[in-house]
Amino acid sequence: MQFWWQQGLTFRQWFVNDGPMYTFVLLWMCANVGLFFYTFSFYTQDKYNYLRRIVHFGLPVARGAASVLNLNCALVLLPVCRNLVNFCRGIFESKRSIRRLFDKNILFHKWCAYVICVFASIHICAHFFNVNNLVEDGTYGRILRDGTPMSQEEVLFTTVAGGTGVGITVPLILMVTTASQQIRRSYFELFWYTHHLFVVFYVCLCLHGYSGFVERQDNPDTYPISLDRGVCTSRDDVLVSNGCASWNAVVSALANQNSSLTEPNLCIPGGVDVGDEEDAFCCPCRLVTQAVLQRGQAATWVWVIGPLILYILERLYRWYKSQTRRLRILKVVKHKDSVPVMEIQFQKVPTKAGQYVFINCPKINSLEWHPITLTSCPELDYVSVHIRLVGDWTTKLADACGFYEDNPKVGSELPYICIDGPFGTASEDMYHYPVAMLIGAGIGVTPFASLLKELYFRKSNPSAYPSFKTQKVYFYWMCPGFDAWGWFASLLIDLEDKLEQLGVPDFLEIRVFTTRGWSQDDAAKIMLQEDESGDSIVRDAETGRALRHKMNFGRPNWDSEFTSVANTHAGNNIGLFFCGPKVLSSQLHVTCNKFTSERAAEGTKFYYNKENF
Incomplete structure (x- = not known):
């Protein structure tokens, strides 16, 4: 930091x-x-x-x-x-x-x-x-159990x-x-x-x-205990040692001073000279001969009871919602990715673009819930998620849906799922900025799927979205290699086509970067792309369609990218939304602050937002 x-x-x-x-x-x-x-x-x-x-x-x-x-x-x-x-x-x-x-x-x-x-x-x-210390103490430090x-x-x-x-x-x-x-x-x-x-x-x-x-x-005033000198010396009716006068001597001394102290059970008033030696540690009272101790009481519950009640109510509410939202999976879609990806579409519930849900499949395990980002937008008549099949639960869910079979299950053959949510994230605020930069690394592009889908609906019908302020969107996607396009490439290509039909092809600028090395076969594809008439390497594996925006190789030069955006949109508030690894997050965060400082005279500000769930 x-x-x-x-x-x-x-x-x-x-x-x-x-x-x-x-x-x-x-x-x-x-x-x-x-x-x-x-x-x-x-x-x-x-x-x-x-x-x-x-x-x-x-x-x-x-x-x-x-x-x-x-x-x-x-x-x-x-x-x-x-x-x-x-x-x-x-x-x-x-x-x-x-x-x-x-x-x-x-x-x-x-x-x-x-x-x-x-x-x-x-x-x-x-x-x-x-x-x-308590166990080793011989007199006062004993911890007793039945003596x-x-x-x-x-x-x-x-x-x-x-x-x-x-x-x-x-x-x-x-x-x-x-x-x-x-x-x-x-x-x-x-x-x-x-x-x-x-x-x-x-x-x-x-x-x-x-x-x-x-x-x-409870009685430190009448039976004081010193950290240095220990317990005070008790007074009795005979002369006591350690420089302390007996109680009878105290009464006599006070009587000689015309004091009204005659009751032997009272304590010595402060400031009265009773003949005790200067360094003596004497008890001020006669019959108070031991400490009166009071056990402490548990107080932690006072601190945590409020948050605990809130959390219990939260879990009960989420459980109730999940039980009343037992949704039938409507459709299962296979995607040809390097890592298998299963898209499941289920019954529509109220959502917003950029949100996520917890999903449970009772057929697999009624206690196990997993957070998954929504990839559908509210304007569609279904809710969808894309799940990478890389763990035990995801592979079991895929098996229950017949994903590995030649013909996936349909209709009543598909299992029910329960959802908890949806819950909001930072990316919901994208539409409040006139300029937005969306940056996803690897699987970190998933939260932006629903946002990019909704862009088309908002741009095609602006009167239905009066709070829609966004005039330009820059989308950056860093992929590990040539086999990583998958289903997301199809989404980008569809969006390009739709924006072209609306007559606003420049509304969305897509910049895809591959950050890993390439083979000889990949080099041939690169040469073809470098030709002005060549297609982008980024293709839809199922239809063969290519992205209009060209592939970029290596990691982005963020100073150059930010300079270009700042020059084009001087004086604007620019919202940057990121989902990906921590190292890149820190770099982008610092870069936002840097360009906010450098462009302060123009009034250009970069606001950094990161997905956390």
Whole structure:
């Protein structure tokens, strides 16, 4: 991550793309830091000296980390309440800077998870230190069970605090490790099932403080305990040592000062000289001879109960919608790609271009849901998705649809599917910009299929879409090789033809790049394309039709591309929408900021948007 001064930007220019998000992140980080130090300070009060004398700073560190954990265990649920996020995106539809924050919901979910991991580690280490000191303490640090001292192992694994701590830590480790991008892509089922260990995590979290492991002292004023000098010396009716006068001596001394203190059960008023030595640590009262301790109470549930209720309602609502949307697959289409792709068309439900759904096939597994981008637009009389057959679930779905048979199943032979959603993404906002740059890398073009289809309908009937502002669309597609066109090439070729018929062929500019090397056969195709009259290499494998826009070789020169767009559309707001790998995302993000800075005098601004789901 680079700050605005490292990118050569003014704060105002940097704020166009990154300001709202990092303002929110700064507030969130300040809340975490402030909460930690407030709790740390709270547990350094005298009423916790009873424990702190034994465990030292292990107690405030553990409790400070616990408060940060409480906050983030509450917040981590909110970004995955997808209907709530959708609702908030709708509220701020006219305020794009705020609306774009909700497109980072999964990113914020991950950040909360990282903070939980860090402070859970701090909390665990601090309590290992505390337990070791408590068990080894000979007088005040005994942890008793029916009067019997316990070992460290017993404390960690047989007490409520220890057992629930293990019940929190193990699910957390499994959820975080299986949430990596590599596992989600290759073993999505593993990620899906282990993430549902959050049920165990939150149950143990709410029970963790139930035993009242942390005790506070209710009488620190009448029976003080010093971190340095230990417990105060009690007064009795005979002369006591350690420089403290007996209670009778105290009464006599006060009587000589014409004091009205005659009751032997009262405490010494502050500031009264009773003859105690200067360095003596004496109890101020006569009959108060021990600390009055009060067990702590579980407080985590107070933090998480609200988000938990919201999340439970969210899941119930999504379950209800999925059960009432048991949709029959209408048609299965085979596509001749290097990796088999199955298009399934099912009954129409309300959607918007650029959205995605979770799909479940009860015939395969009633518990398994997969996020898939919609490739149809709302104007069609069906909803479609394109599924690459690269995993266990997708191949099972293809088999259930008869994809591998010579004649795919039709009608009642096809299985039902359930859908959860649809849910919005950043690409929904494309039509709010006068100029749009759509950039997809590899399979990252899928979210743009529905947007490109809808472009034709919006351009052919502008009166039906009064909010449609887009005057020019640049579409960039980076492919790994010559065999990667597949079904998407057919979509682009159809769109070119339709825009030609409307008389606006220049409305959409398509730039396809192949980023991998080529063979001798491919070189011959390149030579043919270089001829002005030659066709593009990008062809529809089923019909043989070629794309009018020529193929480009190698990676795009983004500075050159941005310069061309900025020169052509000076003074406009340009929305860039990207779906693809993280490295390219960072490069495009920085480039947007760079050209926003360089073209500030013209008023040209590049707004960066990335797909997250």
